[in-house]
Amino acid sequence: MSGLMIESPTHAALPAEPTQASRFGKARSAQSGALLEDYVELISDLLASGGEARPTDIARRLGVAHATAIKTIGRLKREGLAVAKPYRGVFLTEAGEQLAVRVRARHRLVVDLLLAVGVPVEAAESDAEGIEHHVSDVTLEAFARFLRRS
């Protein structure tokens, strides 16, 4: 986790002190990065396996319209995670690669943990996709320890 957290565009100034009970908000804003993480992970996969990461492939794999993919790729570029020249496919920057590595490791860890506690493999894979974006480093370490102990 601690690695995305690019700025925080829409956070002007909540007048009162955070009061304490803002554990909800955190989970919510983690969501912003989730999409970028998915894209980075997928692009990394595509580059690693096939070789090309074209917007159309990305869109299809993600189940969104290609326009949506292109728009998001634009965000990736803005965030310094990817580079792409028109018609030339998408590539990851150094930062993008690093993020991909972290995201992939986290994904595996989450899936492995789910399997370890007895979640069926399809559900584990499927749920991990949503869960992984909300797992803090602390929790991740706990997962790793648990798996080592098993």
Added chain:
Amino acid sequence: MSGLMIESPTHAALPAEPTQASRFGKARSAQSGALLEDYVELISDLLASGGEARPTDIARRLGVAHATAIKTIGRLKREGLAVAKPYRGVFLTEAGEQLAVRVRARHRLVVDLLLAVGVPVEAAESDAEGIEHHVSDVTLEAFARFLRRS
């Protein structure tokens, strides 16, 4: 989970067949219900403990502006989960109560599982908030089994 899933507003018709690799999209759309679930859970808590669920309280507890809370309460009403007369506080419908019960049970289960695998209590509580919305029934059952076995 299986209980929200009210309609699905923005899903016209994806032309090609779901192709298979749309496990991403699912995690994403689960997100829509997440917010409503948080609200319902909180309103239920407030009603159960104190007695009143006022928009301002809800907003403060959730760390959002009151206008945001009111808007979301409007959605809750549209979805048939809550009722509210101006200045008279918010109450849950039967459906809302049922959802609250399910959400709370799921929350506890997720927290307990995290604790069981060795996640520190603060991280468990905090991460559960984000995780719980992505845990399928199948996975939930696996969690329950695991905890029983421990």
Added chain:
DNA sequence: AACAGAATGTAGCCGAGGCTACATATTCGA
């Protein structure tokens, strides 16, 4: 070489969930 079809990109729309600013209603204390 030229053209059809596919890939890519652009423009503009939508809803959700945020926000601020302002308006109105309620409540409480002097």
Added chain:
DNA sequence: TCGAATATGTAGCCTCGGCTACATTCTGTT
């Protein structure tokens, strides 16, 4: 009781992540 403080509600704006429709650029075949 009445006026200030507080709570509630409305309006309008923003970004994000979707979409469709249309424009442009490649590319592969003939």
